[in-house]
Amino acid sequence: MSADQAQPDGEGSTYDEFETRIERIANVANAGGVLRWDQEVVMPEAGTPARAKQLSTLSSISHELLTADETGQLLEELEKSDLDGEQAAAVREIRRRYDRETSVPQELVEEISETTANAHPTWTKAKEEDDFETFAPTLEKLVELKREYANHIDPDADPYAVLFAEYEPYLDLETAERVLERLRDELVPLIDAIQDSDTEIETDAFSGEFDDDDQEALARDVLDSLGYDWSRGRLDTAPHPFSSGTQYDARVTTRFEEDDLLGSITSVIHEFGHANYTLGLPDEHYGTPLGESRDLTVHESQSRLWENHVGRSRPFWEHFLPIARERFDELADVSPEAAYEAANQVYDDNLIRVEADELTYHLHIVIRFEIERELISGDLAVEDVPEVWNDKYEEYLGVRPETDAEGCLQDIHWSHGSFGYFPTYSLGSVLAAQLYAAAEDDIGSFDDQVREGEFDDLNGWLRENIHQHGKRYTTPDLIEDATGEAFTADYFLEYATSKYGELYELDDY
């Protein structure tokens, strides 16, 4: 069918052909998602070599289908056609992926893939042995390869901006930078004030040893309580908690540590937020961008909203503590206030991102952001990373790592070649606050409902304003439509200062 005969709509039309093609690509990707879930959750240990080959085949098939000439021709025809808003959005999203994937030579993709596959054991060993030098050459190689990768996609752009756009295509790097700088500038003094405060909050509500099976039962209580749709999901354990799937089948994983009941509860709530977003995507658009979630910032806003704004709130603990007491006699004498305080303790000596509290977390992110920007720009040499890392921890958080294992080797991301990923964690938290404030502005405070374990209004608002749209709107448009304003850190900072000002009885907050 030539361009001038193109029928944008209906059975047998160009759009129809395009949709069939992209649904195929989505099905291959979703099959890969099932294989990865299987690998993390149930696969026997010796299955790895065959699984790696299966996943590599699926990913190369998906790449070939996307970058095929036919895809390019369909995109060109459709871009000249009269499309409705949904169709235009689907075309926009596939065009973006097509342009990126066709601009990077396949050999480079394969070299990155091979380098990261080998980087993983190198990083694991370097971390175990606290030996940055053995990881440094690999990190240097990955920085070079990713710079080259970015250069293929857009030789005129800041390569870090191009890499960031891999995870967050629509909030530009300037926006991210502005938000992260504000977090740094305003959270550092807030955290200082907390550390100087004489107020002692209760932190031992959840100390003790808690049986794994009972923790799992309680994790199911959490999911029941939040309204997780078990007919479309499941809960399992995995070494690193994650959620994955589609609107038909969005699964949650978690892990249990005997001495960290609170951590398992907040982690399950976090993963619920991700899965709940996926479950809110429209069934009828399965397989197209209209049935897929927006990118990492929006996804993380959903997990953080449930984890922090719901799960770390006073009303939540008034609701949930009685449920938890049914499972654990140890909690019989714990008050909701004590649980609330324990869930919101701000640490003054924590070096590890994944163990950070709601406030210091963002300084962990800012440090990684600043370091990886300079790494990619070439302003920072790989060999200098440990010292710069430690200096920044001392400057922003008042603690200095004594080893690289608890310093710059702690996170897996760089060994994956993921540069530009970290900022989305903070951006997601910031967006969570903006969305929660907008929802309360529309509906009124959720406090009473949360206290009753009633989440339908909140979830309904998220479904209507975020989930159901899939990738219909770009991230800035989605945010503006949902909240009436552009993406802003105002609400997060307001929430943080007011919550922690009250909790730690800070005079100036």
Added chain:
Amino acid sequence: MSADQAQPDGEGSTYDEFETRIERIANVANAGGVLRWDQEVVMPEAGTPARAKQLSTLSSISHELLTADETGQLLEELEKSDLDGEQAAAVREIRRRYDRETSVPQELVEEISETTANAHPTWTKAKEEDDFETFAPTLEKLVELKREYANHIDPDADPYAVLFAEYEPYLDLETAERVLERLRDELVPLIDAIQDSDTEIETDAFSGEFDDDDQEALARDVLDSLGYDWSRGRLDTAPHPFSSGTQYDARVTTRFEEDDLLGSITSVIHEFGHANYTLGLPDEHYGTPLGESRDLTVHESQSRLWENHVGRSRPFWEHFLPIARERFDELADVSPEAAYEAANQVYDDNLIRVEADELTYHLHIVIRFEIERELISGDLAVEDVPEVWNDKYEEYLGVRPETDAEGCLQDIHWSHGSFGYFPTYSLGSVLAAQLYAAAEDDIGSFDDQVREGEFDDLNGWLRENIHQHGKRYTTPDLIEDATGEAFTADYFLEYATSKYGELYELDDY
């Protein structure tokens, strides 16, 4: 690369290119296997629509890769080249699949796929409501479509032979027919003699109610005892027990019924046999026919060998009963002999194939074989199936179904459009006996080893003579190499008459 430049061997050769291509196809198929396991074992119920689309995409990609012109060209070049035995075998196997898949029009494949998808609920309802008439038009349609399908593959052949070759490509239909006729002719009088015998064997060793969790623990004991490699496998429950996977990851499923402990033990042993075959395929040939199992007859020979020749033997119960007693106090007073007798009871009133014993089972198969041959040839009209079915049950087994639900509607296979599948169940049992006899001929009786729970010699023989060869040899060659003779029912009939003659104290056996 043109044919005269073809390099059959080494990096970058035509064979190398061929291998890369077929490994891709295998990876897509194996990914589909993971998705199907997931669907049967862990997928949330609402996941079906998306899963159906994912599986359909994978199967059409696999079909396209296989039937692409490139595959045909590679096959032609390689067939003109000087190949070693392994290469020639891989080419032979892919050629066979290529010729079959390219000869059937894609529209017909899709029509069959759509018809069977709809046939499943129709059959389920017809069976539930004991209403053959509502299933009849669907069955008629499927018979026509499969006849047409066979005709595309080979217009000169008996269409039933073509369909049978889908499941068993190398043992021709005449061989199958000869074996099944012998089973009918010799088992009918044997079963008659058993029914006329005054010997009462003990049948209630396993009567009682057995907790699911304890049954699962015992199923794990069974697998431990047989030497299942847990680093490459797992045990789960599924509505219909099956095993699936690759040599890196071959999983077993089972189900537990409170009142059927014996059934759960024999079913796990059966599935172990399948998985154990898969685990014996050579790692280095993963992704090619040399690393894939032979077809249904050989696969079923492996499950039946372990289920019947090991699991229904006296020495096995001498070994295993003490283990089972540790799990179930109810078995404290059961003797190995009583367990052996219960495991070998021949029923005189059973109508249901999947509940049949080791002997009557084959008459269930013969009946289906005779009926489906005539259905496909057109000598039997669909509307007459119930009566012919019931007559044959009366003739061969001395029982007449009172309903079609426990008659011709009992099995799912025809709703899948699977005609020619049933015979492989009996052929597998027959081959099991031939292999077990050959192994004992090589090594000596396994009785003492089985009594000690020692299976290494038996499994070693199977690994060496069957598993490690993958699809290297055709089924007749594989059998002849392993046993020194052509496929024969002699050993099965000898085993059956001697075992049951002794058990039921039959004078003439």
